[in-house]
Amino acid sequence: MSRPGRALVFPIIIGRLVRLVTRLRGGGSAFPGWVVRKLRPRFISEVVAQLPHGIVVVLGSNGKSTTTNMVTGIMRAHGLRVFTNPSGANLPQGIASSLLAEASLTGRLAADVGVIEVDEAFGRVICDELHPHAGVILNLQIDQIYRFFEPERVAGMFRDIAATISTSMVLNRDDQFLRGLGRELEAEGRLDVSYFGVAADILAAAPHGLVTATDYGNETTDAAGVPPAHVVAEITALAGRDATIATHGAEHPLRMPTRGLHYAVDTAAALSLSEKTLGGDFRLDVALEALQSSKTVYGRGEILPRDDAPIEILLLKNLASLQMNLDYLEQTPDSVLFALDEGSKDPSWLYAADFSKLRHVDVISGPKASFIALRLAYAGVTFDVVEEDIEKAVKLMLDKPVPPSGQRTFILDYDQMILTRRMLGYRDLEAGAA
Amino acid sequence: MSGALQLVELYTRHLAINGDMGNTLVLTERARLAGIDVEVTRYNPGDELPEQVDLVTMGSGPSSALRAVADDVARIAGTVRGWVDSNVPFLAIGGGYQLSGTSITGLGAEPIEGLGVFDAVTDAAASRAVTACFVVDSDLGRLVGIENHGSVTALGAGERALGRAVTGRGNDGGGFEGARAHEAIGTHMHGPMLAMNPAVADHMLSVAAAAHGLEYVTNDAHARLDTLAAATRAHLDPSGAVARARGEA
Ligand SMILES: [Zn+2]
Numbered sequence: 001m002s003r004p005g006r007a008l009v010f011p012i013i014i015g016r017l018v019r020l021v022t023r024l025r026g027g028g029s030a031f032p033g034w035v036v037r038k039l040r041p042r043f044i045s046e047v048v049a050q051l052p053h054g055i056v057v058v059l060g061s062n063g064k065s066t067t068t069n070m071v072t073g074i075m076r077a078h079g080l081r082v083f084t085n086p087s088g089a090n091l092p093q094g095i096a097s098s099l100l101a102e103a104s105l106t107g108r109l110a111a112d113v114g115v116i117e118v119d120e121a122f123g124r125v126i127c128d129e130l131h132p133h134a135g136v137i138l139n140l141q142i143d144q145i146y147r148f149f150e151p152e153r154v155a156g157m158f159r160d161i162a163a164t165i166s167t168s169m170v171l172n173r174d175d176q177f178l179r180g181l182g183r184e185l186e187a188e189g190r191l192d193v194s195y196f197g198v199a200a201d202i203l204a205a206a207p208h209g210l211v212t213a214t215d216y217g218n219e220t221t222d223a224a225g226v227p228p229a230h231v232v233a234e235i236t237a238l239a240g241r242d243a244t245i246a247t248h249g250a251e252h253p254l255r256m257p258t259r260g261l262h263y264a265v266d267t268a269a270a271l272s273l274s275e276k277t278l279g280g281d282f283r284l285d286v287a288l289e290a291l292q293s294s295k296t297v298y299g300r301g302e303i304l305p306r307d308d309a310p311i312e313i314l315l316l317k318n319l320a321s322l323q324m325n326l327d328y329l330e331q332t333p334d335s336v337l338f339a340l341d342e343g344s345k346d347p348s349w350l351y352a353a354d355f356s357k358l359r360h361v362d363v364i365s366g367p368k369a370s371f372i373a374l375r376l377a378y379a380g381v382t383f384d385v386v387e388e389d390i391e392k393a394v395k396l397m398l399d400k401p402v403p404p405s406g407q408r409t410f411i412l413d414y415d416q417m418i419l420t421r422r423m424l425g426y427r428d429l430e431a432g433a434a
Numbered sequence: 435m436s437g438a439l440q441l442v443e444l445y446t447r448h449l450a451i452n453g454d455m456g457n458t459l460v461l462t463e464r465a466r467l468a469g470i471d472v473e474v475t476r477y478n479p480g481d482e483l484p485e486q487v488d489l490v491t492m493g494s495g496p497s498s499a500l501r502a503v504a505d506d507v508a509r510i511a512g513t514v515r516g517w518v519d520s521n522v523p524f525l526a527i528g529g530g531y532q533l534s535g536t537s538i539t540g541l542g543a544e545p546i547e548g549l550g551v552f553d554a555v556t557d558a559a560a561s562r563a564v565t566a567c568f569v570v571d572s573d574l575g576r577l578v579g580i581e582n583h584g585s586v587t588a589l590g591a592g593e594r595a596l597g598r599a600v601t602g603r604g605n606d607g608g609g610f611e612g613a614r615a616h617e618a619i620g621t622h623m624h625g626p627m628l629a630m631n632p633a634v635a636d637h638m639l640s641v642a643a644a645a646h647g648l649e650y651v652t653n654d655a656h657a658r659l660d661t662l663a664a665a666t667r668a669h670l671d672p673s674g675a676v677a678r679a680r681g682e683a
Pocket of ligand 1: 062063064065
């Protein structure tokens with residue numbers, strides 16, 4: 001353990017001042033991190049080097065925030081103090097900002113382990129500074145084509161990130177690309193490679209599977225090719241919020257905080273990564289209890305209580321997250337707001353989604369509302385109003401009578417979710433979103 | 435001939451990376467609204483092709499997918515060219531457009547032979563062109579959509595472009611975009627190109643219906659979709675800058 005020391009005092013003081021000023025001005029919280037890295041380029045490395053259990057990283061197209069939250073919960077339940085980056089703060093400046101908020105003036109962190117959600121595009125840069133001990137990759141889905149162009153490119157990013165990890169890597173057995181990466185890493189022999197997965201019958205019953213990208217260069221690899229002994233945790237039954245998770249030959253019931261196969265998969269991933277990280281200190285009963293009592297992350301199957309009717313928020317980030325959320329709706333929602341922000345730069349993927357779970361949308365909103373309206377019209381889903389302004393749209397929803405189901409459903413992307421939460425009086429905004 | 439129009443979506447499993455299957459949906463839905471049935475065959479490598487074909491769509495895919503279907507492309511090229519020669523409407527997007535040409539280089543050691551629908555050679559190892567407001571003026575009117583490709587396509591002498599690229603790179607940055615041969619269209623305008631440009635869909639359907647002894651007539655339901663499409667087009671070009679630069683509204 002190296003002592004961070006006095007050299008960090010000046011950058012931290014400046015960073016804190018910047019943080020104070022940006023906070024007063026109501027600005028974004030990634031900027032202080034940017035400043036501190038300008039003053040002290042190795043700031044992240046120097047601060048995290050002191051963590052006795054090191055850093056574990058969570059990667060993947062979808063489910064990073066949820067899984068990071070679960071792993072953090074499991075670690076805390078084991079009595080460890082955890083440093084983690086707030087959901088969405090997964091770029092270098094965001095991570096530096098979070099460290100700035102929690103470190104002492106000399107850069108001391110009151111933490112035993114770091115659980116960090118990492119954006120794939122910046123993963124290599126971040127991981128070169130974090131020196132992670134262990135990592136999990138949740139999935140490789142067709143995501144942000146305008147940003148990554150091809151799934152192969154994302155696979156390459158994951159490969160680069162794996163090269164920075166020192167001890168163990170946990171991968172999704174049911175993802176073609178990640179299985180391929182696993183084989184490469186096993187052949188290389190440097191890391192302890194293990195897997196999590198979903199029983200074949202559950203996958204077969206899922207309307208659109210895990211919506212992972214196809215590795216056309218390797219179409220023949222098969223989940224059955226992964227030896228069961230390498231699978232730490234597997235989901236073997238699923239009904240609504242109730243899952244069964246098998247680990248080391250025994251099955252355990254688990255009541256999840258929210259429903260859906262994507263959530264169950266994240267659970268298996270979190271359990272696997274925690275076991276690999278904690279080793280002999282890992283206690284399954286403690287981990288399962290932590291998973292059952294964990295809260296959902298903002299907007300991921302979160303239910304906002306209201307006086308008249310609660311609002312369920314389904315966060316959509318890309319095709320996979322929208323599809324998985326739709327597939328695991330328990331019934332056709334009868335009061336729906338659907339909003340898309342400009343952040344969804346190219347909404348072409350809407351045409352790859354299956355909207356048969358929806359019958360009617362009350363209000364379509366967000367800057368990209370017209371694209372949703374056109375898509376839903378071709379899908380035969382009716383709608384009442386297109387109102388680009390999300391605040392007006394939310395008001396329109398709240399002015400409507402309580403629907404028969406007693407619940408309203410808001411399908412939102414990240415930016416629209418933040419605006420909606422703020423408008424509904426939830427001011428505990430996620431810091432550092434970039 | 436009577437009954438339903440037969441639409442073949444080529445390489446569904448491989449060429450559907452960005453909502454390109456939306457084009458098949460737009461054709462079937464607009465036909466249905468006009469009282470014409472469309473049966474869709476989703477074709478994958480090794481499958482049998484249907485006897486009768488009235489419409490063809492082909493989406494885009496990553497380079498690994500283009501490589502993966504290359505052998506099958508060689509197998510069906512003659513048949514597909516036959517359809518196009520007999521004026522079957524054909525729409526190919528992005529990677530599908532490239533595969534519809536003569537050959538693609540830059541996707542590995544060996545060039546990939548295309549369907550040969552268009553006399554067009556693509557270098558797929560070029561820099562990336564991303565155009566959020568991609569505007570093309572064509573015989574079918576002004577087309578608006580999104581461009582995102584890392585390729586340069588050279589049309590053979592005498593081969594007709596789809597239109598003039600008002601914005602974006604188009605084929606090679608030289609001012610032209612896409613290709614047109616008989617009733618075949620190849621373009622980089624990806625995703626739900628037909629949803630945003632219903633005039634193209636209507637043209638394809640009119641041609642296919644007429645060849646089938648049917649008349650494709652649009653109605654209020656189409657008009658409603660077209661109003662929604664106009665809003666998406668306006669969104670991509672909010673200031674109307676493209677229209678103004680050309681001295682229009
Ligand atoms: Zn996330």
